[in-house]
Amino acid sequence: MSEDRLWKFKKPEWLNSVWARNAGIYAAGGLFSLAFYVLLDSAVWSKSPLNGSDVHVTFVDWLPFIFSSLGMLIINSVEKQRLSADSFSYSGSGVAWKARVVLFLGFAALAGGMAGGVTVFVLKFVVPGVQFPAMNMGVENVVANALVGLSSVVLWVTQNMEDEYAYNLAL
């Protein structure tokens, strides 16, 4: 198993424990929650009396976050083991091909959400020259989409860790 290792540094042993796996999934949930509440904070602040400007959070600001969350849902719903299933004989119906298409759609939604966050930030806040207390709403939009991406990365890595763990247990 160690002969087909590509990298010089191998993963530390504690990464394969159940504890690290559970902590990774809790962390992914926490990061997603943080993303949602950063965006909710901008919406609540926009309607509060502290916001002296004319700029308000509307549905357009939520749209990138919806796309990022959709992408995260798609990516993490796909069974990762089906990606390498083409080399086996039982995958006659092209499961790996389907998995690649669905994963591509998911990553496209995730990246589109991030790009949409930057777009809203630039078009709604930077170009009209909004001053800084109101500018926070645009910054929070970008931060929220980045946090959704980070959360899905953590979840992805953790789920790949799980396979190694199951393999070690089977031996």
Added chain:
Amino acid sequence: MPAAGLKTIIALSFVLAVGFLLVILSCALFHAYYPLLVVATYVIAPIPNWICSHCANPDDFVESSGAAVLDLGRFCTGFLVVMGIALPVILAHAQIIQVPAMIMSVVGGLLIYGTIISFTMFFQEEQEF
């Protein structure tokens, strides 16, 4: 063993009462009752874990669909725990509640959730014997 269990239960219920006191004080002192949502959040936080652990067989490594359900429960629990901290911060940032009320409700909520977690841990440890 019963004496230690009794001491633990008394200490945990004391901590729980202090947590509730902090949250209710943070509401009543400033006449804004939004921080009560923190209590509801932390009470429902262990529920996804509990439901999903009943739905799945954790020993089933072959299909790994049982582990996916468990992961979903953990994800929702992590979401709700961070929600309990993030909600007072949002309310304080929009000046719906005061900053002292935010600090009191966050600390009280963490005490309540810590009580729930340690109570389930002690309870499971007793079950194993």
